Amino acid sequence: MGVVDREFEKLEAAFQAKVEAEQRIEPKDWMPEKYRQTLIRQMSQHAHSEVVGMLPEGNWLTRAPSLKRKAILMAKIQDEGGHGLYLYSATETLGISRDQMFDQLHSGKAKYSSIFNYPTLNWADIGAIGWLVDGAAITNQIALCRCSYGPYARAMIRICKEESFHQRQGYEIMMTMAQGTEEQRDMAQDALNRWWWPTLMMFGPNDSNSAHSAQSMQWKIKRQSNDELRQKFVDATVPQAEFLNLRIPDDQLKWNEDRGHYDFGEIDWEEFRNVVKGNGLCNRERLQARVDAHEGGRWVREAALAHARKQEARKAAAAA
Amino acid sequence: MSKNNKGELPLYEVFIRSKNGLDHKHVGSLHAADAEMALMAARDVYTRRGEGVSIWVVKSTDIVASSPEDRGSFYDPADDKLYRHPTFFELPDEVGHL
Numbered sequence A: 001m002g003v004v005d006r007e008f009e010k011l012e013a014a015f016q017a018k019v020e021a022e023q024r025i026e027p028k029d030w031m032p033e034k035y036r037q038t039l040i041r042q043m044s045q046h047a048h049s050e051v052v053g054m055l056p057e058g059n060w061l062t063r064a065p066s067l068k069r070k071a072i073l074m075a076k077i078q079d080e081g082g083h084g085l086y087l088y089s090a091t092e093t094l095g096i097s098r099d100q101m102f103d104q105l106h107s108g109k110a111k112y113s114s115i116f117n118y119p120t121l122n123w124a125d126i127g128a129i130g131w132l133v134d135g136a137a138i139t140n141q142i143a144l145c146r147c148s149y150g151p152y153a154r155a156m157i158r159i160c161k162e163e164s165f166h167q168r169q170g171y172e173i174m175m176t177m178a179q180g181t182e183e184q185r186d187m188a189q190d191a192l193n194r195w196w197w198p199t200l201m202m203f204g205p206n207d208s209n210s211a212h213s214a215q216s217m218q219w220k221i222k223r224q225s226n227d228e229l230r231q232k233f234v235d236a237t238v239p240q241a242e243f244l245n246l247r248i249p250d251d252q253l254k255w256n257e258d259r260g261h262y263d264f265g266e267i268d269w270e271e272f273r274n275v276v277k278g279n280g281l282c283n284r285e286r287l288q289a290r291v292d293a294h295e296g297g298r299w300v301r302e303a304a305l306a307h308a309r310k311q312e313a314r315k316a317a318a319a320a
Numbered sequence B: 001m002s003k004n005n006k007g008e009l010p011l012y013e014v015f016i017r018s019k020n021g022l023d024h025k026h027v028g029s030l031h032a033a034d035a036e037m038a039l040m041a042a043r044d045v046y047t048r049r050g051e052g053v054s055i056w057v058v059k060s061t062d063i064v065a066s067s068p069e070d071r072g073s074f075y076d077p078a079d080d081k082l083y084r085h086p087t088f089f090e091l092p093d094e095v096g097h098l
């Protein structure tokens, strides 16, 4: 073994020891290249998900049933944009530029959560998204607050503080509709029927099929497995559905006394793979909306830069 | 740090004082064309719920940082001055709290 290899092994052992001692890794610390790449992939995908996640909800901004609902939805969507920005900024500490991340999203190289490739068909969908999709996101994100990479963990803590408003506003919409007219109740049930399974898919493949999981757990990028988190979400959500008097669309859903958890049916993984591959109902539309927004904003960024340069030059001339 | 960032707006680091009596604390970064725009963006991104009473923005390229590699030698001078810590001095219990 060469000197370089031995040096590398020493660094790697010291890194792992630090992770195991629950010390956080900070941007300028030594880290294995694969740790850096794994984080860049996961964090940028997370950022993209926050940003693309604004689109399905944005669909209802002009159609919200009251001014109050519209203002609340606007604030919620603005938070999601903020979450994207916290996460992009945290990812940049790993040495990738914002433009590189945008390029990866716009070219289809980077993924975002497949849930946002489903359409929002009725107003109850906004309730279901807040309740279920944000609820699942919270379950994931609480685990990430203890991630070994400092900037990611800090962004997660900030995000988690804001998320509970999202879930509560969603549940409140569902409650209002579930207690409303027959037609409103049906809309709420219909939304739950359509969003339940895609929400369970948000936790990713089963542990037995999850390619990156073991290494991520060892590096403490991930603190709980996909299946553990999914179970946690199901256990928390079933009673909430019962309170609404709505039925979760799963015939196998049943409390298991021995396990102390709910048993639930198998996810349609074929559908999951298909949406991830780009064949979901809205994949093309979502991506196009992002590209258009970025291109449409180009002249604003250029004008802002030109203005800044002009101001700079003026200041320099005045000082001379 | 970033390479192909032609036309990318410069990066600013954001520091926020959450209330009077506390220090400014680093909260993250953002891209803006100039300091004025950075301040407004920092308000929108980092203080949507009254998280701050004062914001500093600093161009990331203007920050000079120590490097973790020479953590040892850089802080060396402090390590051999144990008498800077109150526990260095052994005093009899009768003296009481000091």
Ligand SMILES: [Fe+2]
Residues within 6 Å of the ligand: A050, A079, A080, A083, A137, A159, A163
């Ligand atoms: Fe979010």
Ligand SMILES: [Fe+2]
Residues within 6 Å of the ligand: A080, A134, A137, A163, A166
């Ligand atoms: Fe959210």
